[in-house]
Amino acid sequence: MPTHRPPVAGGVEEVTFTLTAQERDQFRKVAAEVADGLPHPGLADPALLDDPGVLADIEIAARWLPPRLARELSRFRTRGNAHGTLIVRNLPVDDDLPPTPADGVAPDWARLPLATVAQLATVSWLGDVIAYADEKSGRLVQDIVPVRGAERRQENSGSVMLELHTEDGFHPFKPDFVTLLCLRADHERRALTSTGAITRALPRLSAGCVATLRRPSFRIRHSSSFSGAGAGAGVGEGAVSMPLPVLSGPDTEPELTADFHAMEADDETAARALDELRDAMLAVLVGTVLDAGDLIVVDNRAAVHGRTGFRPRYDGQDRWLRRCFAVADLRRSRGLRTSGSHVCAPLPAEGRP
Ligand SMILES: O=C(O)CCC(=O)C(=O)O
Numbered sequence: 015m016p017t018h019r020p021p022v023a024g025g026v027e028e029v030t031f032t033l034t035a036q037e038r039d040q041f042r043k044v045a046a047e048v049a050d051g052l053p054h055p056g057l058a059d060p061a062l063l064d065d066p067g068v069l070a071d072i073e074i075a076a077r078w079l080p081p082r083l084a085r086e087l088s089r090f091r092t093r094g095n096a097h098g099t100l101i102v103r104n105l106p107v108d109d110d111l112p113p114t115p116a117d118g119v120a121p122d123w124a125r126l127p128l129a130t131v132a133q134l135a136t137v138s139w140l141g142d143v144i145a146y147a148d149e150k151s152g153r154l155v156q157d158i159v160p161v162r163g164a165e166r167r168q169e170n171s172g173s174v175m176l177e178l179h180t181e182d183g184f185h186p187f188k189p190d191f192v193t194l195l196c197l198r199a200d201h202e203r204r205a206l207t208s209t210g211a212i213t214r215a216l217p218r219l220s221a222g223c224v225a226t227l228r229r230p231s232f233r234i235r236h237s238s239s240f241s242g243a244g245a246g247a248g249v250g251e252g253a254v255s256m257p258l259p260v261l262s263g264p265d266t267e268p269e270l271t272a273d274f275h276a277m278e279a280d281d282e283t284a285a286r287a288l289d290e291l292r293d294a295m296l297a298v299l300v301g302t303v304l305d306a307g308d309l310i311v312v313d314n315r316a317a318v319h320g321r322t323g324f325r326p327r328y329d330g331q332d333r334w335l336r337r338c339f340a341v342a343d344l345r346r347s348r349g350l351r352t353s354g355s356h357v358c359a360p361l362p363a364e365g366r367p
């Protein structure tokens with residue numbers, strides 16, 4: 015069960031970048047031009063967008079993004095910031111939105127050409143897009159909506175508080191960046207997307223806690239979304255990762271892999287260290303309600319993210335985000351992908367490629 019109290023909204027102003035109306039129109043023009051040329055003939059499955067020609071066209075068009083935005087994205091990719099989070103407001107999205115899909119899957123990405131191209135163009139400044147065959151059918155751009163019956167799940171289809179987590183922390187090729195583009199806020203604007211950065215939590219941790227978190231004494235249960243409908247023949251629900259450290263890398267700016275719902279500690283000391291980390295994270299958490307056209311980028315190595323609870327109505331106007339991941343180096347996952355594809359095959363049974 016989720017255990018954290020909601021963050022106080024705010025604290026994100028210093029990492030928020032808002033496009034002017036003129037910049038949004040410029041971006042809209044670039045995205046619309048690419049979108050008009052899609053889908054390319056011969057796409058294996060237009061729903062997946064997993065086509066090198068399409069992605070190359072989007073990447074080239076992304077060179078014409080408003081320069082202020084390109085500079086922000088480039089700076090965030092190379093240097094990061096204190097919150098491990100960048101919020102971009104006022105991105106172009108499609109005016110004529112279909113109803114929020116009740117089953118969690120939009121009819122076809124081509125129904126949302128502007129939002130899709132705008133998100134992929136933004137992502138191309140962060141790295142290479144990546145997806146996983148055993149999660150959301152391997153779609154490069156995934157729909158995140160509340161699903162009836164899944165309310166209490168610790169997944170993005172739920173609507174109770176979603177516990178702080180590293181995205182797909184159990185996966186050897188987990189995303190380096192998670193992007194969430196909002197198409198619709200929840201009715202009451204209660205859903206706060208929250209992030210907690212390790213560099214801000216670190217000064218609150220005891221030396222003993224840090225030393226323990228650097229031991230490979232933690233395992234992450236595979237997300238249940240990795241074994242749901244449409245999943246491949248991977249290890250599935252119930253599988254756990256290899257033992258992992260929570261912290262790795264440089265002393266002052268370590269990398270973080272944590273999940274306060276799905277992470278298991280191997281012993282009492284490790285369990286206490288994880289509790290201490292959670293308390294420290296709660297003290298530094300920042301949160302924001304995403305509105306239509308807002309995109310949050312989380313550096314998945316620097317920060318954990320989660321979401322407060324909200325009340326879906328299942329009336330076609332529910333909260334709707336679209337998610338897309340990037341990695342700094344796609345080649346590392348070559349053993350799990352067929353040539354030209356950005357989608358990783360299901361993990362083999364031992365949980366390693
Ligand atoms: O709904 C949100 O704001 C966050 C969802 C989330 O963690 C995800 O889709 O990875």
Ligand SMILES: [Fe+2]
Pocket residue numbers: 179180181319
């Ligand atoms: Fe997430």
